Amino acid sequence: MSEKSSWIEVPDHSDFPLENLPFGVGKRLNGTVSVYTRVGDMAIDLGAMVACDLLADPRFSGRDLFQTDSLNAFMGSGSSVWSAVRYRLTELLTAGNPEFRDAEDNKHKCLVPVSELTMQIPSHIGDYTDFYSSIEHATNMGKMFRDPENALLPNWKHIPVGYNGRSSSIVVSGTPIRRPLGQTKADDADTPSFGPSKLFDIELEMGFFTGPGNTLGEPIPIDKAHEHIFGMAIVNDWSARDIQKWEYVPLGPFLGKSFGTSVSPWVVTLEALEPFRVQGQPQDPPVLPYLQTSRPGAYDLELEILLKTPKMSEGHRICRTNFASMYWSMSQQLTHQTSNGTNIRPGDLYASGTVSGSTEDSFGSLLELTWRGTKPLQLPSGEERKFLLDGDEVIMRAWGEKDGLRIGLDEVRGVVEPAGD
């Protein structure tokens, strides 16, 4: 049970009690697009609330934060505005307050069942950066593709290793993902060939959207980094392992990743996730001073992956892991990104890299779960899977649970479509 309650019903085990108040962009059946928050299964149209004078605070009224098709402006407005909006929403939605609850006309204008909204990508993503911050994942990759005896590369414990991803192909949960065509080369072949990827994989990642940006040339110090993080979402970094393997030396992953990246639609603020902030993994050897902070930066969030083939009526859990296992924190990732002066802009997306735990059922990719296809997953339908087949659906979920409070990020899902011609 949550501490506070809302006059909007919150089903048991909902990801969205009054303490959550995530933000997303939704389109109504009539085509209107606006910024929304959510309590239980009811979405609340913040653009309509502005029009109804329910969000009249001078800190956020009169600015085009909500009657718009993205969260960029709101993300860029900074933590005092984010908090003020959440404070006002909490006030209006609390059980005992009649101001909004009893205003039928305003409720009619502002409340929409989530089922009647088509959620959109939360922001116009200027740049997308994907990190590689799980020590278990990096070690597994090194064991499988490089040297099992020296699986972790020399730079890994010094640098939150990452790369620039593709922004254009980031899609919201529910968007089908077409199996990519690409160049691959079999180990025993002399020359590469071109065709549909045969090793279609997933990567379970947590992402964050940036808040206010910095000026080009002016790094964000580690103790300020969290002020530049708006909130989190779940990311499925779909990966074509055969394309990736042939292309990635020396300039890194490219077409093995860029055919599609899925994000969950409701961005949960760091403020809402504060009860789940914990000390991260010990970093040994110590990191360089620009990455050192005494502020705990990990988040105790449970994660799971479900796989549903066309023969199955419901998803089967194939992974259960925890985001607090990450070696590098979001603040360290952001500070490292800007340490050379790179500027971030509000609404940029950062992904953590695959979240893998230390046990075989806590790996965040099929590559690791099936150990490169050598240990196929056995599904309740009697089927087995090494990698994804056409029609397979993947669902990833994330939530925190503590002292009776559950704050969730809902899910990101996507179905594999057959390759084109």
Place this chain on the structure above:
Amino acid sequence: MSEKSSWIEVPDHSDFPLENLPFGVGKRLNGTVSVYTRVGDMAIDLGAMVACDLLADPRFSGRDLFQTDSLNAFMGSGSSVWSAVRYRLTELLTAGNPEFRDAEDNKHKCLVPVSELTMQIPSHIGDYTDFYSSIEHATNMGKMFRDPENALLPNWKHIPVGYNGRSSSIVVSGTPIRRPLGQTKADDADTPSFGPSKLFDIELEMGFFTGPGNTLGEPIPIDKAHEHIFGMAIVNDWSARDIQKWEYVPLGPFLGKSFGTSVSPWVVTLEALEPFRVQGQPQDPPVLPYLQTSRPGAYDLELEILLKTPKMSEGHRICRTNFASMYWSMSQQLTHQTSNGTNIRPGDLYASGTVSGSTEDSFGSLLELTWRGTKPLQLPSGEERKFLLDGDEVIMRAWGEKDGLRIGLDEVRGVVEPAGD
């Protein structure tokens, strides 16, 4: 001398005869931003021309192509609109036509000396992709950093190797570039350290801006690729070699590149560059069918780099090379990028990778020109340079010249500023 002449004076050896008609975004002294073209040293305000009813063709009037702060909409409008605009501009600016020439009020509104404009970045760049398409450059890099006996990696002749770059830090010519801080590790050190890059370098590249995009999941075939290319610009891909070396395995270049990328402001259309389109280098072994085309895709453009230290009164040429030396064409780069279904959007930027020829004075980076610092450049000031020092200015130029016609891309320049704290 050019074939056609304009009533606007074109100085000898200008990059901008009437046949060029490049497009850029400029800001006037009064702060007004608009899309411009240019003849000689005179800029012509297309937004103002729309207001003066000089661009009233229904194919491009009434659309917000020019009274705006970017070329994205015009780039997305497609080749028939680009051609129609260029045709109309040519008509209005030709010597014999009094329609615009003798309309003093319209001229007063539309013509601005280039010296009174502050040029802006040409488009809002959704995604920036940097390729690695010079065989000489890739070979040189392999010799210096990997195995001199097997300098070219096995995938290089099959794939136009590339990676996603950073969009946010792309700046227009003239913007100073601050020396980045970053992690580096000396070969003889046990651990990395953090500080200003000591190996601050340049990369001479040619870039192209995309035209109309494609739908996610639907590749652009090789014989259609050129229809998705609006025009070209010069790119300086500033590089911190010491940061790059320590970070780039296994996910590719990241902070060694993302602190700044400079582009020239006047985008020259493929239509204007058509006289310089030539057959590219032979590709052996043959490339896979999806990259094969009989349409010549190289451009015979002369390139040079000038270096000017604070002690020098003018730039000294340190490189002269030619863009036709590239192994992979722009069409092949674009088709490869979309072969997995990745969507491009109008105004994306693609860079070629360092353009290096086969002789020591035709290498497009200091790393190659000084062979990793072992052969310092001797400058007329009596100074020498291995890599850039604070205050050094780099100027890159590009032009085509054929049968008395010169079409140029002007220049991209930038000064190195000292590192921050």
